[in-house]
Amino acid sequence: MNTPTMALAVLGVTGLALVLGVWGLHAWSGGRADRAALVDRLADVPAAERHAVPFAGLDRRVRRTDWGRRLAARLAATGTDLTPGQFTAAALGVVGGAWLVADIVLAPFFGPIAALLAAWAVSSFLGWRRRVRTERFIAQLPELARVLANATQAGLALRTAVGMAAEELEAPAGEELRKVADAMTLGHSIEDAMAELQERLPSRELVVLVTTLVLSSRAGGSVVESLRNLTVTLEERKETRREIRTQMSQVTVTAYAVPVIGIGSLLLLDRIMPGSLGAMTGSGAGRIAVLVALGLYVVGFALIRRMSRIDV
Structure with a gap:
């Protein structure tokens, strides 16, 4: 084989190798993206969070653990847009920053103590956000009961009344009722959908409202009269809670x-x-x-x- 022929053969093999390399890289990146999307779907990651989310890799790893799934449920109850991965990264940054600041400003002995306090503060932050959201939801319960009573009195079914209340009320009541309406649309019973709502936002007022709706839908009776009486009771409890909080x-x-x-x-x-x-x-x-x-x-x-x- 002469030199020009050998050069052409080398160029052809090199070009083929480059083409195969580019094709393999493209196939590998596509397969990796499909795998990440599948993991997100199995982990119930919202569609808006699957693209261009900071700490997406950490988020997928955290969601695979039991602690990550519990953390995702707690974050959903607070109404925040943070993902488990973002919250984990922020928590590690706060704990490490508190350790470093206490070590420099006070003394090395106070570093671990400050880190423990920071970890407690981060965990308490989720509880505080959940309480704030629950309080806001409780404040909207009288209006929610009033909307449901008016819709029921107009002859609408309870499922339709819940969907109407989700459209009329602001957050957090509107968002939570939208989840209840979506669950009932997928075939869940009113008992199961309301039970999930109670798990997200536990409160005595919500228990009373849910019990009234479930019993009315199961045993029949005057739903409108029950909801109107419940509206008056919720208004009184709202004022009582406000006075106690002030005192x-x-x-x-x-x-x-x-x-x-x-x-x-x-x-x-x-x-x-x-x-x-x-x-x-x-x-x-x-x-x-x-x-x-x-x-x-x-x-x-x-x-x-x-x-x-x-x-x-």
């Missing part, structure tokens, strides 16, 4: 002021006597004293919060 606001502020004063005292002490916190936590007796003091602050915070919590 207990000072106690709530005191619960948060106590640990803030303690942390402020540490910062003030280190400002007046630089290096005093490092010297204090340099011995075993000093560490024990700090831990005991922090424990007392935690107990005081928990007791004050428990005293200010009144169930109506």
